[in-house]
Amino acid sequence: MRPLAGYRSGMGRPVTLVQLADVEAAAARIAGHVVRTQLVPWSDGDRDRPLWLKPENLQVIGAFKIRGAVNAVAALDPEARARGVVTHSSGNHAQALALAARRHGVKAHVVMPTTSPAVKVEATRALGADVTLVPPAERATRVAELVAEHGYTFIPPFDHPDVIAGQGTIGLEIVTDLPEVATVLVPVGGGGLVAGVATAIKARAPQVRVIACEPELAGDVADSMRHGERRVWPVDQTYRTIADSLRVSVGELTWEHIRARVDGVLTVSEDAIRAAVVALATRARLVAEPGGAVATAAYLEHRADLPPGPVVAVVSGGNIDPALLASLLAG
Template identity: 45%
Template structure:
């Protein structure tokens, strides 16, 4: 099949179309929703491919079912093993249950409780191992050949399953000019890009990865998959230290550009999608919008663009922290301190000025014992809600004018 991808895209297209028919009763044809507000914000005609509404909450069931269906035909009742921090685990677990296969899933010790419980509820056996997906993958390989390893991205059938997304996009929006795809191990963008280029070669395909896990960019520079150091990122679903041996050639041939985005833009994108579209999106799913917010894709301004929202499986506790971080990073929560005379009415005067500037006080602390403070003075720390960076600066400037020296925190 990979030779078909590299040398004969028409035959590959036929394979994708066959796979799409197979997936029809299992994977949803998810909505492609226009987003005029986001479009006005980023300067493009934006559409959202909402795989967060997919069965299991992400695109992963497409590739997982494709791979397990082939296995079920070859070896009915076989057992499978996989390694995942969440989305691939749920895709494999649900697919195994539908096809009557036993599934063992290795997950990192620190995996979110919600993802762990969702995988267990789908009927898989969960084993916790190590701190990373890489450690889990090694543990999973140790159970082969008794169980068949289902790789999360570096597998021909998995790539074919993910490629079905490309056909859906072209069917729903034939006039699309660009598709922006999150990148982790490369299975999603490799399949989607190959499908799109086979039917519409003029459509640009752009990959986005977190700057803290830029393994695709490193592989493109070196011309081969290389292992890179990664750091914890909001886009944990795309935190992969090495792209696949099968996926890199697809990226090299079919992807027009690969960009990276910082954490602040990922958080801002998640918050915007939640506030403006009421869409709960995990960090990896917000990478496309983050690329626009980071001004990393200037060539797409004014274009008709699809942002692939790859998933929405974000832990509820983490979501609250992400919202708070997004508010801080967008300037809508502003933290600062002021040294006041320790006398009646001083604090009231400060708060009066904050209220006059149309800012809302969220938290306040009053410390008379702070190090370095002289007697008869106190340090007041405030967390206020503003309309953004410009408003926060107006508040600070107004306080300075009234004699309150502001120290940002």
């Protein structure tokens, strides 16, 4: 990775952004550890803007996060692996890191907010990680305490170059499988996914528009773009959305990638998110959690605002609480 020529952060410092070579290296590193998901056509999409789904909910842990976690753990030196790894996550990165660590013989500890869906907490523990539950506002501070106490290596859920590079492999697959794609819609919470996807796509196919998609109730990226600087929303605001995987604000490193490489942002209502979960289950036969359905919701709610040409929406995760899914399907 190298500093992007002529580009500086909001603080005026040169920023080292992930490059295409880093994403390509990640693709080689994670091969055999992740599913190469195939694009799925949306049967009744707009004729001028046909929709394809990138079903990352079909990954072994039910979300795209396995890509970045495997890449980050595989890149650790032996000393760091021996100390073990730690992270904080509402669930998807927690499961991804737990599995990546188990596959590489590394001990994993995960700090999760008490609001995490039980299905995600149980799955993380089943993968062998030690789990500590804390109030949402304390997740980062508890990780810092564990690093100080035990010397664990911290692998953030999004704000890390190896994590961003791993998530970027999705972008490589999209432009390979659908060269004529015009727009790619990507859910955004902490921003690792859209940062990586935009890195890969803008390097391989710079004419393709990459759009970040987020809930209106956790709209910090839209807020950041309006003000031209990173805006962090407090957890009592972001935790209003049903999309639990998108309740974190964009990271410092991911924001620099977004402001350099992402073309725009769309926000969606809570009703649109709920409707997208139902539509994915009943029309595409794909189980998506609310956060994983946000890009699809953006297409359904804002398709008229998109430029003509094929659209890909990333279905980023499918770890929905069964009771919630049942209630949404029941209407």
